[in-house]
Amino acid sequence: MHCEPTANIQTLSGVGSIALVGHPNVGKSALFHQLTGQRVIVSNYPGTTVEVTRGSARALPGVPLVDTPGVITLPANSEDEKVTERVLLLEPLQAILQVGDAKNLRRTLLLSCQLAEMGVPLVLALNMTDEARLRGIQLDHASLAEALGIQIVPTAAIHRQGVDEVTLALQQARTTQFQIDYAPEIEQAIGRFSARLEECVLQRPLISPRSLALLWLGDDPVIKEWLDTHLDEKSLLELSDLRLALQSTLGETPARRIQSTRFAWIERVANTAILESGARPAGLAAWISQLTTHPIWGWFVLAGVLYALYWFVGVLGAGVLVGYLEENLFGQVLNPAISQLVYRVIPIAWLAELIVGPYGLWTMGVTYALALILPIVTTFFLAFGVMEDSGYLPRLAALSNRMFKALGLNGKAVLPMVLGLGCVTMGTITTRVLETKRERLLATFLLALAIPCSAQLGVVMGMLAGVSFSASLIWSGVVLAVMLAVGWLAARLVPGERTLLLVELPPLRLPQASNVILKTLARLEWYAKEVLPLFLIGSLLMFTLDKTGVLAWLIKAGEPLVTGWLGLPPAASAAFLMGFLRRDFGVTGLFDMRIHGLLSPLQTIVSMVTVTLFIPCLASVMMIAKERNLRTALGMLVIITPFAILVGGLLYRLLLAAGWS
């Protein structure tokens, strides 16, 4: 059903708010902001850490709007879904606005039929119609409206298309008589549940008893909580028996039978409503796409990607480009000239050393940032841009999800891990998507322990490329093994319900060179702004420690561990100290030692593994403290640092026994 915009907008007369409900990633928040403007209140839903946004509709004065968290399916599984369901169950609503994805009608209809069954006035905004049109998808909105008995409004919220029509449809929103006919046994159970509810509960929620019954039969935790507080023990027991008896009659869980009936209805409606389903990916791209997420071949593809990275970042970036910049330009031209100039202009020895001494702002801070890091991160950011634009990253998330699942970890934990490859600090924030405190703690710990950020990954790969490809494989193998072992152990210590990972896989495509270059330039500018000041502060810190004699003392104090246990030269202590400030700063210090022949291949691998397992950077420690608490952040620091040294030492002995030197 299509709606025409009108200038004469009337206000809704009912009491209560309008809830926006939909799957994640369908543009629900975009439509919410179009309807409300900027004046909204974001707050945690009572008793949870899930954020709910509330505002008032601009064109419907006095009507509150609530933007609920995305739901994948009902009955609720995640904390987000529970909050959305609580809004539907407990808040006074005058209408529900479902925001659906026009590109994915079947998924949208699964939620539509459940919302329509609730008996609350409902409007469906089929969003992203612009993208659906680009893909050649055409829908028959009239047949959809007829099937559901509600108004369907096509929208493209991000372009403000269809927003006025949504407002108008909301004004005319009405309750639908829609219902799906389930198996007779289920219908009978629904009837008995509804009758019991009529008898025992005076203040029922707004949603229909039929819908409540279906949620109860689906073993929904929110409706269970609600019934626990509204029914006496005898009635609760009776309802539990009812569900158990139904399960034994059906030979499967009622939830499964209810869903399969809904799927059959969706198939019928979709077959009529989808006029054009759009082109499907085909040919070579589709074949490669399948290969990248294949449980076996996917890992071979990943190995190929890593090998390509090794050549591009390691051999070209860290070998050829660093060789030219560090050894030729800085080593032979710039640094000697600047040193000469500084010593001539500044007569105070310590001040001159502050600039061009061994820990000088120029010789360490600037040289590390420009001559060592810049060529490596440039090549790495170029490669990362290609991976992003080709659509490989979500496939990597899908592939690693299988591994996480095999370990018994929550599927959603994959996302923060893969995001951590971009920036561990941001990955730490993303652990919010996990449902329980234990899962969030576990994912944060794994991130802090074993996930190197993009900049660090680039420098590590560059440095290991100077040794050999097998060195890169040993490093990857050890870090992966540590992550899997810790993850496996933690999953056993803190078991929890596994949830699905749902990511939209974009098509594999050939990246546009201009896009990749622009992204790389933007990343380089951001990296320079963030890293250069830190490198200068780090150099100043090292200079101060050196001049006060603290550095010499620390190196001596660290000798039993650094030299005795890890088998590294004593000077590596200084690099480890720098690593506390920022892991890639420490790695660069080690890289500098390697270039100057102070680290053997064996020592290079050991030092890289040890630094990788360190806490990523000060920013990430602060973020852990913010997201969890200071005690947790300090606790992780206390656990991770000795653990990193322990693994490094064991690896040293293992490689030594294997004949490495």
Next chain:
Amino acid sequence: MSDPVTCSMCGYRFDPQAHLACQSCPVNHGCQVVCCPSCGYQWADPQSSTLARFAMRWLKPAAPVNKNTANLSDKRPL
């Protein structure tokens, strides 16, 4: 309203200027980082980078058109 961007991780399209959290951030001014509101993936936005904007004079970014996209309906839950 600025041009919508597409997240490389989850494919979500959004307007980076419409972020309420960003607008209330005290260090938002000059911030180059875009964060996907759907999955949390972040990247440096070429539109906010002086270097990238300068390079745009010679390099025109290609329009993000998602044709023939595989949807969730094409994949079974992992």
